[in-house]
Amino acid sequence: xxxxxxxxxxxERMSGIIxxxxxxxxxxxxxxxxxxxxxxxxxxxxVLIDDMxxxxxxxxxxRLRNVTFFAWATLASSAVGVxxxxxxxxxxxxxxxxxxxxxEATETSLQDSNQKLGVSLEELHRYNVAAQAVSVxxxxxQTCRSTGEAxxxxxxxxxxxxxxxxxxxxxAGTNRGELERITVEGDGTLFSxxxxxxxxxxxxxxxxxxxxPGSFEPCCDHLHNTGGHYACVPLLAQGDTLGxxxxxxxxxxxxxxxxxIQTVCEQLALALANxxxxxxxxxxxxxxxxxxLFNRRFMDEAMERETTRAMRGKQPLTVAMLDIDHFKRFNDxxxxxxxxxxxxxxxxxxxxxxxxxxxxxxxGGEEFAIILPGASLEAAAARLEEIRLAVKSLQATSGGRxxxxxxxxxxxxxxxxxxxxxxxxxxxxxxxxxxxxxxxxDRVICAQAPEKQSA
Numbered sequence: 001x002x003x004x005x006x007x008x009x010x011x012e013r014m015s016g017i018i019x020x021x022x023x024x025x026x027x028x029x030x031x032x033x034x035x036x037x038x039x040x041x042x043x044x045x046x047v048l049i050d051d052m053x054x055x056x057x058x059x060x061x062x063r064l065r066n067v068t069f070f071a072w073a074t075l076a077s078s079a080v081g082v083x084x085x086x087x088x089x090x091x092x093x094x095x096x097x098x099x100x101x102x103x104e105a106t107e108t109s110l111q112d113s114n115q116k117l118g119v120s121l122e123e124l125h126r127y128n129v130a131a132q133a134v135s136v137x138x139x140x141x142q143t144c145r146s147t148g149e150a151x152x153x154x155x156x157x158x159x160x161x162x163x164x165x166x167x168x169x170x171x172a173g174t175n176r177g178e179l180e181r182i183t184v185e186g187d188g189t190l191f192s193x194x195x196x197x198x199x200x201x202x203x204x205x206x207x208x209x210x211x212x213p214g215s216f217e218p219c220c221d222h223l224h225n226t227g228g229h230y231a232c233v234p235l236l237a238q239g240d241t242l243g244x245x246x247x248x249x250x251x252x253x254x255x256x257x258x259x260x261i262q263t264v265c266e267q268l269a270l271a272l273a274n275x276x277x278x279x280x281x282x283x284x285x286x287x288x289x290x291x292x293l294f295n296r297r298f299m300d301e302a303m304e305r306e307t308t309r310a311m312r313g314k315q316p317l318t319v320a321m322l323d324i325d326h327f328k329r330f331n332d333x334x335x336x337x338x339x340x341x342x343x344x345x346x347x348x349x350x351x352x353x354x355x356x357x358x359x360x361x362x363x364g365g366e367e368f369a370i371i372l373p374g375a376s377l378e379a380a381a382a383r384l385e386e387i388r389l390a391v392k393s394l395q396a397t398s399g400g401r402x403x404x405x406x407x408x409x410x411x412x413x414x415x416x417x418x419x420x421x422x423x424x425x426x427x428x429x430x431x432x433x434x435x436x437x438x439x440x441x442d443r444v445i446c447a448q449a450p451e452k453q454s455a
Contacts, residue, residue, distance in 0.1 A: 007045060123256070130260050133161065134267060141271035147171070150275060151182050154245075154268045159185045162257070164249070166190055170222075171235075171243035171272070172197070179203075179243060190230075190248050195222035200244055202232030208262055212252065222246075229253055233265040237273035288362040290340055291347030299361035299369055303422035306359075306373050307415055317415040318380035319425050320370045321433040322350075322387075325407045325441040327366035334403055341398035342406065349394055353387050367433075369426070377414045377446055384410045384444045392442075407442035409433060418447040 020028050137157045144150040151169050158167045166186025170179040179200075181193045192199075199221040202209035211217040212229030220232055223246065230248040234241055245265050247253070253261075286298035294302070303319065310317035324330070324346060331339035343366065350360045350368060359371040372380050388408055396403040411432025419425035428447040436445040 126256065130161075130256075130263075133157065134260070134263050137264065138267045138271075141267055142274070144271060144275065147272060147275055148182070150268065150271045154264060155183045155185050158247070158261070158264065161260070162247070162249075166248045168246045169243065169268075170195070170246070172241060182243075186248070190224055191246060192222040192224065197241070200232050200234075200246075202234050202246075203241060203244055206234055206236065206241070208233050208258065210253065210258070220246075223248070231258060231261065233262055235265055235269035235272060237269040240273070242269055242272045242276075288347075291344055291362050293347050293351070293368070294359060294361040296361065296363055299359070299363065299371070300422070302359050302361075302371055303426065306371055307422045307425070310373065310415060315374050316376045317425075318372045318375050318377055318412055319415065319429045320372065320380060320384050320410050320412045321363065321426070321429040322368040322370065322384075322408055322410045323433055323437065324366040325409055325437075330404070330406065334398060338398040338403055342396045342403055345394060345396040346391065346406075346408075349390055350387065353383070353390060355383075369429075377412065377417075380412050380414075381444055381446055384412060388442070388444055409436040409441045410444040411436055411447065412444065413447040 137154065140153050141150050144153065151171070155167060155169060158165070166184070166188075168181055168184045168188075168191035170181045170191075172179050177197050179195055179197060181191055184191060197203045200209075201211075201218060201220050208231055209217065209220070210229070210231040211219050213227075215229075220230075223230060228248060228250045229252050230246060231253055233245045233247075235243040235245060245261070245268070247261055286294055288295045306317055309315070324342065327339065327342075330342060334342075343362075347360075347362065347368070350370065354360050354370060355372070355375075357373050358375075359373075361369045361371070363369045370384075372383070375383070388410065391406060391408045394406060396406075411429045411434070413419060413425050413428035413432060415422070415425040418428035432445045432447040436443045439445070
């Protein structure tokens with residue numbers, strides 16, 4: 001404000017000087033220029049200008065300082081912002097990586113789950129197939145009519161299920177300590193045809209026994225040069241040991257296959273036990289408990305069957321009735337135990353000398369009968385004479401003491417010559433037997449032909 005006033009005054013003075021000079025008053029103008037007051041005004045103006053410059057410089061310095069401060073503040077804020085953005089980006093990147101890793105882990109887990117599910121489905125399918133096969137096997141085994149048929153069906157099932165393995169099924173004989181190989185699939189040289197129960201660790205332990213390379217389990221003595229893995233599975237049913245199944249493989253037997261084989265053994269053992277029970281019941285119904293020979297009921301059925309077969313095939317059929325001579329006197333001398341011992345020994349002798357197709361029966365008491373299909377009268381007489389001579393050498397014992405010598409008498413009849421029916425043929429043989437006894441016993445007599453009887 002003061003500077004403007006001073007400058008305005010100076011300008012007015014200079015305008016006056018210029019006007020004076022223009023008016024021709026040069027000296028007056030120079031005097032006006034030399035006026036000390038005017039110089040003071042000029043100095044004042046200069047002072048004001050200097051003060052203004054100082055103020056402007058101070059203001060400029062303050063503004064520059066403020067600008068610098070704001071610049072550094074802005075730079076710091078920008079740096080902080082950049083760091084914050086970088087931190088946010090890193091955090092977001094970490095979240096992305098974590099989510100990506102989680103998704104990858106989830107995908108891997110799903111793949112593993114799918115793979116395990118596929119394996120489980122495959123195993124379930126194998127279980128279903130094996131269960132169906134075992135179910136069919138069990139049905140077949142329960143309808144078997146003989147031990148051989150049951151063993152053959154079980155062996156065929158194992159061969160179809162495990163074509164690369166070798167199997168052996170051995171069953172216990174009359175002597176439970178001895179086993180005999182009934183069937184074999186694959187390499188038969190691996191298995192002994194006969195062995196004792198003590199040779200098998202599976203039978204000793206009464207449970208599945210598995211051994212092979214790298215196993216600490218002992219090897220069974222009834223195996224030869226297996227060079228691989230094997231398992232022995234006892235056939236157990238109703239508390240009885242019926243036999244053993246042995247399987248040999250090149251590689252270790254998986255748990256699933258081992259369980260499946262054990263299930264097959266359980267089915268086979270149950271079938272064998274049922275067949276044994278059926279055979280026992282059948283024997284009780286058709287066999288004499290003392291001698292083990294067929295009883296009279298079975299003999300009557302067999303005679304009807306064989307006479308029909310002989311008529312149809314036009315084949316000879318003979319029947320013989322046998323009797324132990326003086327059996328009552330023998331029984332009175334040695335007691336009933338001695339008599340039973342003699343009857344049992346006599347039955348064994350008859351069985352030994354009979355053909356496979358002959359039917360040997362205990363008719364009742366000390367009387368026996370033999371049905372000889374396909375045998376002529378002469379052949380039957382020769383066979384009975386052989387038996388008569390063998391009886392004379394029979395050495396029966398009872399309670400450790402030997403029994404006396406015995407003899408037998410026999411009568412033979414030919415069907416249909418000596419009888420048109422089974423009953424008539426038996427009656428003719430019985431009549432021939434009584435003739436042998438009447439004529440002195442210890443002899444074989446054939447029934448007389450009808451023409452001879454009429455003569």
